[in-house]
Ligand SMILES: NC(=O)c1ccc[n+]([C@@H]2O[C@H](COP(=O)([O-])OP(=O)(O)OC[C@H]3O[C@@H](n4cnc5c(N)ncnc54)[C@H](O)[C@@H]3O)[C@@H](O)[C@H]2O)c1
């Protein structure tokens with residue numbers, strides 16, 4: 001049966017200072033919150049969040065997230081939650097914390113509030129988690145039957161995070177239309193579980209338009225920790241537009257290449273999701289046989305906001321060809337979204353494309 005599917009969170013709130021309302025918002029959904037955040041994020045936002053819950057008279061328990069969205073960490077936190085009789089899970093932090101919170105929510109059957117403290121990925125709005133081994137190697141996607149009940153994005157907190165995280169979110173968001181177009185060319189099924197809607201595609205298009213139009217100005221403002229209209233536009237592009245766009249539009253080669261990179265050890269591990277995805281976008285453009293002019297349009301944008309465009313930038317300048325083939329093997333493996341792009345692309349094709357990007361950009 002040919003069916004189109006569109007999914008989204010129930011509510012999205014964005015603005016400077018909105019995190020102060022989290023207690024009140026959670027109070028509309030339940031009586032006891034189960035908050036997870038890592039040490040860094042809790043140090044930044046914990047006091048504000050605790051005050052908000054106390055002011056709203058809503059009970060909560062805080063649990064520290066230790067850093068990897070892995071089966072073990074999800075089970076550990078979910079088990080703690082089971083004994084606490086919580087009814088709302090709150091994820092506060094970067095993509096890995098949010099993915100863990102979504103998985104914990106699924107295990108507990110509660111409601112979920114997602115509060116990103118950086119605009120580094122499009123994880124906040126989606127109804128899936130990306131799961132890794134404890135060592136950080138990509139394992140797979142975990143799908144849920146609903147998106148978050150609320151996504152709460154405090155722009156003031158976002159601009160306090162390092163600018164490279166904000167740029168990383170633009171790398172992730174730039175993949176959205178590029179991958180949606182490729183996936184739709186083959187009429188592939190989207191992450192939402194059906195064919196793409198016009199709405200999903202229109203949102204992906206808007207994400208790219210806003211990035212090219214406002215991205216560099218927003219990046220420069222965030223370097224100075226300023227909340228400006230451009231910054232608000234890019235926070236929305238990185239979070240809401242990219243999130244709805246990728247889930248409802250389709251995913252293809254760029255993210256498969258990102259996942260492939262996790263097969264390698266070494267300094268590439270220190271790159272963010274969005275930085276690796278940015279390089280993956282360029283790799284996909286090469287695999288699509290796009291013109292030099294088109295590829296450089298994306299590459300120059302990435303360069304302007306400090307995203308990687310060369311093998312040296314991703315610490316692979318000394319990688320062997322065999323290593324790049326390993327990346328290609330994981331990227332082209334069964335169940336990977338490269339299948340949406342073209343199932344005939346081989347691991348060697350991917351390795352060549354990774355090198356070809358460098359040849360184009362490192363002049
Ligand atoms: N589920 C989805 O739909 C989806 C989509 C995109 C990405 N992802 C996943 O998201 C993960 C990447 O997320 P990420 O790039 O945010 O990395 P991350 O979750 O590891 O967070 C990066 C770092 O940012 C820090 N941080 C967060 N807010 C901060 C702030 N305000 N100030 C200072 N530091 C702050 C965190 O402490 C952490 O050390 C990957 O696992 C990726 O697969 C999931």
Ligand SMILES: [Zn+2]
Nearest residue numbers: 121122172277
């Ligand atoms: Zn992504």
